């Protein structure tokens with residue numbers, strides 16, 4: 001990991017050796033790589049200026065007023081310099097709605113940061129942000145190699161086809177997405193849309209605990225299919241990979257297969273390191289699962305049908321046969 005990042009404590013947004021804050025045509029301010037940034041590099045970490053709950057603009061404005069008053073003057077300036085997509089009566093609420101990043105997946109609270117909130121959107125992002133609950137800070141990591149001069153981007157959208165994403169980005173953030181995916185020609189865009197819908201459908205199917213219990217082989221096959229579609233759509237380095245490997249881990253461990261569970265936990269751990277760093281609580285959880293899969297609360301919870309021990313991970317298979325073994329193909 002290259003750079004531990006710097007906390008924003010001064011009135012100026014802090015300097016970083018990895019990026020410059022620049023005007024990006026058509027997008028306002030953005031972060032642009034100053035040097036080549038290898039995959040897995042921590043680009044920055046930052047403490048929030050403030051944390052707010054998701055609520056109506058009127059209520060949010062009332063909630064924010066004392067919080068903003070309590071900030072130091074330079075922090076107030078940092079907050080007020082952030083973009084507001086919803087100008088009008090509730091200016092503070094508008095800034096929060098435009099900029100807040102959720103404190104964890106599905107969280108009802110979001111945090112606002114002086115620097116990380118300057119990162120613009122792409123449907124093919126090169127970076128990933130993560131809230132570290134233990135440390136109380138947000139991190140941003142490069143999920144693929146970023147060339148010097150390239151803009152650092154994250155995904156704001158919740159998925160779906162290009163039309164769905166563009167409509168939601170327009171409504172929530174006020175811009176027409178013309179990222180490399182949304183600008184594809186019609187046949188390529190249709191192929192991308194099909195893959196993104198497949199990704200959603202597979203993700204939903206894998207998340208079904210009843211299927212995981214009654215048809216684990218089918219659930220595991222879905223994980224493998226999802227891996228293939230993700231690879232086709234994004235290449236490597238998507239945060240969703242860590243979740244996918246953890247799902248595969250959970251299927252195996254619930255049916256007592258410690259050998260495959262160990263391998264999946266290791267892959268989940270490595271994906272988390274890339275996207276969130278070693279210090280993320282979820283990375284550390286994956287490490288514990290990798291070292292002691294039987295410590296998972298649902299170990300053997302569904303059946304003993306796939307029972308193996310950790311030592312049964314095959315050592316002499318070539319890469320192709322190892323993958324066949326891992327995904328239980330040809331059984």
Ligand SMILES: C[S@@+](CC[C@H](N)C(=O)[O-])C[C@H]1O[C@@H](n2cnc3c(N)ncnc32)[C@H](O)[C@@H]1O
Nearest residue numbers: 026027028029083099117118119120121173175
């Ligand atoms: C969280 S802010 C990002 C920083 C912002 N560019 C600024 O100048 O403060 C979100 C806003 O940035 C702009 N933005 C982000 N991604 C964009 C994109 N891909 N294309 C055009 N505008 C974008 C939109 O105005 C959006 O409401």
